[in-house]
Amino acid sequence: MNEIFLSKSSYCRCVQCEKIYWLDKYKPEASQADGNESVFEKGREVGELAKGLFGDYEDVAFDNDINKMIKKTEELLLDKPNIITEASFVYDNNFCSVDILKNDSDGVEIYEVKSSTHIEDVYIDDASYQYFVLSNLGLNVKKVAIVYLNKDYVRGKELDLGQLFIIEDITDLARQKQVEIRENIDFLNRFMKAHGGGSEPEKHIGEHCFRPYGCDFWNYCTKDLAKPNVFDIRGMQTRTKFKKYDEGKISFKGLENDDINPKYLEQIDFELNNRKPKIRKEAIKEILDSLKYPLYFIDYESCQYAVPKYEGTRPYQQIPFQYSLHIIPAEGASLQHKEFLAQSGDENLIRNFAESMINNLDEDGSVIVYNRTFEEKLVNNKLALMYPDLAAEIERINANIVDLMVPFKNRDYYTKEMKGSFSIKYVLPALYPDDPELDYSNLDLIHRGDEASDAFITLKDKTPHEQKAIRQALLKYCELDTYAMVKIWEKFKKVIE
Numbered sequence: 001m002n003e004i005f006l007s008k009s010s011y012c013r014c015v016q017c018e019k020i021y022w023l024d025k026y027k028p029e030a031s032q033a034d035g036n037e038s039v040f041e042k043g044r045e046v047g048e049l050a051k052g053l054f055g056d057y058e059d060v061a062f063d064n065d066i067n068k069m070i071k072k073t074e075e076l077l078l079d080k081p082n083i084i085t086e087a088s089f090v091y092d093n094n095f096c097s098v099d100i101l102k103n104d105s106d107g108v109e110i111y112e113v114k115s116s117t118h119i120e121d122v123y124i125d126d127a128s129y130q131y132f133v134l135s136n137l138g139l140n141v142k143k144v145a146i147v148y149l150n151k152d153y154v155r156g157k158e159l160d161l162g163q164l165f166i167i168e169d170i171t172d173l174a175r176q177k178q179v180e181i182r183e184n185i186d187f188l189n190r191f192m193k194a195h196g197g198g199s200e201p202e203k204h205i206g207e208h209c210f211r212p213y214g215c216d217f218w219n220y221c222t223k224d225l226a227k228p229n230v231f232d233i234r235g236m237q238t239r240t241k242f243k244k245y246d247e248g249k250i251s252f253k254g255l256e257n258d259d260i261n262p263k264y265l266e267q268i269d270f271e272l273n274n275r276k277p278k279i280r281k282e283a284i285k286e287i288l289d290s291l292k293y294p295l296y297f298i299d300y301e302s303c304q305y306a307v308p309k310y311e312g313t314r315p316y317q318q319i320p321f322q323y324s325l326h327i328i329p330a331e332g333a334s335l336q337h338k339e340f341l342a343q344s345g346d347e348n349l350i351r352n353f354a355e356s357m358i359n360n361l362d363e364d365g366s367v368i369v370y371n372r373t374f375e376e377k378l379v380n381n382k383l384a385l386m387y388p389d390l391a392a393e394i395e396r397i398n399a400n401i402v403d404l405m406v407p408f409k410n411r412d413y414y415t416k417e418m419k420g421s422f423s424i425k426y427v428l429p430a431l432y433p434d435d436p437e438l439d440y441s442n443l444d445l446i447h448r449g450d451e452a453s454d455a456f457i458t459l460k461d462k463t464p465h466e467q468k469a470i471r472q473a474l475l476k477y478c479e480l481d482t483y484a485m486v487k488i489w490e491k492f493k494k495v496i497e
Contacts, residue, residue, distance in 0.1 A: 004021070004093065004188060004189055004286055005095065006095065006185065006188070008095075008349070011126075011184070011185075011403045012129070014184070014188050015184060016225065017203065017208050018188055018191050018201075018203070018299050019201055020217065021188065021192065022191075022195055022201055023217050023220070026200070027220070032216050032219055032220075033216040041457060043115045043306075043478035047115070049159070049161065050165060051085045051148065053100065054100070056083065056246060057083035057084065057086050059085045059086060060072050062086070066088060069086070070088050070089065073089065077103055077273050080104060082103050084100075084101040085099065086098070087103075089424045090133070094185065096130045098130055098134075099113040100113065104142070107142040108139050108140065108141055109142055109145070110127060110143070110144045111146075112126055112127040112146050113143050113148075115149065116149065119146050119162055119168060123146050123148075124146070124170055124173050124174070124177070127145075127174055128144070128174040129181055129233070131174040132182070143169060144169070144174040145170060148165070149164065149165065149306060149307075149316075150164060150165065151315055151316070152314065153308070153314060154314055155309075155310070155311055156311060159186070159307070159310075164315075164458075196247055205239060211237055219411075225250060226253075230249065232420075233264050234421045235261075235264070235291040236260070261392065264420070266414065275416060277413070278415070280407075281495065284407055284495060284496050285496050287404070287406065288409060288492055288493065291366045293331060294363055294365035294366075295327065295485050296325060296327055297326040297368045298326075298367060298482060299323065299370065299484075299485070300323050301320070301321060301323070301452045301453065301474070301477075302320045302321060302378075302379060303319050303321060303453040305317075305319065305457070310347070313386075320379050320383075321353065322339075323357055325339065325361075326483060326485070328486075335486065337479065338360050339478065340352075340356045341471060341475055341478075343459065344460050355390070357397075358394070361397050364396070364401045365400065366399055366400055367434065367490070368401075368485055369401055369405075370403070370481075370484075370485055371403065371405050376401055380394050380397065381394075405422055405424075407492075408422035409422045415430045417433065419428035427488070428440075432487060438444060438483075440480065443473065443477055444473050446470075446477040447477070452477055452478070455470050455473070456474065
């Protein structure tokens with residue numbers, strides 16, 4: 001009998017790194033898990049929809065007492081043929097709930113549902129573990145399949161589950177992994193027995209800390225590394241960082257003369273030697289000379305739905321739900337502000353966003369953004385495809401876009417405080433240190449783009465009082481993004497005087 005209890009999720013985490021199980025048990029307070037409501041919501045929604053793929057089904061309701069789930073499953077298995085969702089099993093202390101179990105007269109089929117648009121190796125580990133449990137209980141597992149989202153599916157007025165989901169048979173792969181799974185489980189039992197009672201195991205960090213998922217214990221496992229270190233270098237590939245780490249080149253001091261990208265060396269040099277800001281005035285002047293009034297400083301907030309919510313959209317398409325717009329109509333004119341924030345239940349949300357933006361960008365001035373790839377390619381170009389009657393206006397807006405991020409990305413403007421990043425969340429405090437008006441941490445509820453997205457997606461589940469507070473926080477957050485761009489523009493003007 002096993003001495004540890006494994007679920008399919010804990011098995012997959014242990015395959016990534018066996019120390020995760022030990023840390024979960026003995027040092028759970030060291031975890032820095034970021035509970036993202038919208039991620040859980042997407043997974044839940046996809047899972048619930050997929051339950052209906054094969055018609056009517058019997059659901060095994062979650063219970064903290066897994067024995068009740070197992071007993072319910074055993075009862076439903078007798079009533080074949082049928083479809084059972086969340087069918088629950090335990091073999092030798094290895095537990096799993098099967099997302100969809102097709103229970104036929106001659107055996108069963110396992111369908112593991114994922115809210116992704118492709119198959120990862122870890123999904124195969126997950127489904128293969130379920131095969132291990134069920135087959136060792138004596139069930140004839142005829143088929144194992146991964147159910148995932150079709151990235152090319154475009155929603156019509158109604159959802160088409162047959163088009164939304166792709167079902168990929170991985171039965172042969174699952175069978176090939178059975179010896180490996182038994183060996184992994186035996187190893188984990190020996191490992192936990194050897195390190196029982198809180199005797200912390202030694203485990204070197206490596207690329208497994210980030211694959212397939214970033215580990216919640218990364219900060220704990222790297223707490224003794226010199227600060228700053230190779231993992232603080234912006235833009236360097238993870239495998240390169242670990243190569244340098246394995247060579248013993250960990251601290252910035254140990255890397256300052258290394259043969260690496262000049263941008264990385266520049267970050268190291270500025271940090272170690274406290275360099276003064278680097279400003280190429282001609283590059284800044286080129287940006288300023290390209291601007292024409294009225295100046296439109298605009299920023300979008302968007303979210304992604306795993307299951308496309310609006311007609312004409314695909315899984316995980318960027319759905320713009322908000323913008324902030326600061327306007328300077330002419331040289332010396334006062335700053336104006338306009339904004340749009342959709343109602344979460346608005347079926348015409350995307351169209352209303354586009355029309356509002358076009359109406360407020362009615363003159364041919366410079367449309368100033370921070371990272372044009374997002375606004376132009378991921379949002380505007382999609383809007384033009386969805387609404388051909390608006391395409392000419394959207395193309396006009398695109399033609400007027402100026403990207404304020406370019407000088408920072410190209411290192412034409414760089415300071416030590418930017419820490420190798422050109423994100424506005426690093427650039428702004430570097431240009432305006434200790435300015436509370438420009439400090440995102442002073443905002444209520446929402447401080448980052450992912451928090452804004454998460455807040456809008458989950459808005460419908462909040463009370464009216466909470467919704468009002470969240471909407472106000474969304475408006476303040478997005479407004480700061482565009483006001484930040486105004487302040488960057490002002491700084492540009494000042495440095496070339």
